[in-house]
Amino acid sequence: MPFRSYPDLVASFPHVAHFTSEKPAPMTRLRLDERLARLAPDDRAQLLRGEPLAAWSPGAGLMRFHDDRIGAAEAERIASEHLAEALGPGLHPGLRDYLEFRRDQRLFLMVLRQRRLGRGPELLASLVPGFLPEALRRHLRLHWREPDLNLGRRHPWLPELRRLLEGGSAVALRRAMMEEAWTRLRRLRDLDPLGFPAVAAFFFSWQIAAAWASHDASVAKGRFQRLYEEALPSPLPA
Numbered sequence: 001m002p003f004r005s006y007p008d009l010v011a012s013f014p015h016v017a018h019f020t021s022e023k024p025a026p027m028t029r030l031r032l033d034e035r036l037a038r039l040a041p042d043d044r045a046q047l048l049r050g051e052p053l054a055a056w057s058p059g060a061g062l063m064r065f066h067d068d069r070i071g072a073a074e075a076e077r078i079a080s081e082h083l084a085e086a087l088g089p090g091l092h093p094g095l096r097d098y099l100e101f102r103r104d105q106r107l108f109l110m111v112l113r114q115r116r117l118g119r120g121p122e123l124l125a126s127l128v129p130g131f132l133p134e135a136l137r138r139h140l141r142l143h144w145r146e147p148d149l150n151l152g153r154r155h156p157w158l159p160e161l162r163r164l165l166e167g168g169s170a171v172a173l174r175r176a177m178m179e180e181a182w183t184r185l186r187r188l189r190d191l192d193p194l195g196f197p198a199v200a201a202f203f204f205s206w207q208i209a210a211a212w213a214s215h216d217a218s219v220a221k222g223r224f225q226r227l228y229e230e231a232l233p234s235p236l237p238a
Contacts, residue, residue, distance in 0.1 A: 003092060007194040009038050016205045019178055025210040032206060036199075043196055046091055047203050053086040054102045054204055056178070056211035076126040084130030094191045095200050098184055105177055107132065108158055111140060111149065112165050120144065174215065178208050 012035060014026040027035075036044050086099055114123055121141040124132065143150035152159050157180045164173040182205065189201035 003192065003196050004040055004043060005192070005195045006039070006199055009035060010194050010198045010202075013202045016202065016209055019182060019205075019209040019212040020175065025206055025213055027206070029210070032203070036203070039196075039199065042090065043199070046095060047200060049088070050086045050091075050095060050099045050200075050204075051207070053083045053099050053106075054181075054207060056174070056208065074126070076123070077128060080127040080131035084128050087130060092196055092200065094188045094197045098181075098188055098200070098204065101184055102181065103131065104155060105157075105161070105181070108149065108151070108155070109161060109165065109177075111144070112162055115144065116165075171215075174212075178212060182208060 016026050017023040036047065039047075083103070087096070087103065091099070121144045124137050124140055127137070139151070140149060148159050148162060157176075160176055161173065164176055185201045185205050185208075188204075189198045191197040
């Protein structure tokens with residue numbers, strides 16, 4: 001079945017400057033939603049399903065581990081159930097590739113953080129199969145203590161993610177993750193510059209640009225400081 005083409009919609013999108021530029025996001029969320037209303041319902045549903053999984057805000061769902069009301073394992077089970085919906089059937093292959101990449105970014109960052117806190121692979125048991133495939137679950141259990149989880153060749157961006165996490169720079173880590181996502185979205189767009197892939201690439205590029213524009217470096221630094229204070233015997237120097 002051929003995928004739908006949306007040349008008029010793609011032509012209506014403004015240019016998205018690189019997310020680190022000082023230009024604001026190219027349109028408001030309200031305007032973006034008005035444009036997306038032109039999509040076929042199932043195409044629009046794909047984007048909205050994928051939005052929480054690809055999100056960049058700390059409260060977007062995955063791996064919070066500090067919910068004392070219901071416990072860490074239950075909190076992560078609930079989060080992974082919601083995020084698994086994005087990877088359900090009916091996705092465009094290019095969009096699936098991007099969403100699985102974002103799943104891997106978030107998942108591996110969680111593993112590296114929790115490993116530094118002395119926690120083990122039992123944490124993976126709370127993640128539902130729809131979010132964490134069993135083959136990957138087994139791999140992570142087996143290679144939990146290896147520096148790059150024995151995944152550095154398959155995911156060349158992973159060693160840099162680990163290095164930045166260990167270096168304690170929240171802003172540099174966030175930027176590197178976004179840069180990799182940004183590059184992948186350019187590839188997604190190029191699959192069909194006038195079709196659904198181009199619409200999806202614009203949507204998730206807008207998501208990155210909006211998240212970066214609203215990012216507060218001082219808040220991020222404080223969050224990282226707290227993570228390190230939990231992991232190390234004494235706080236990091238200012």
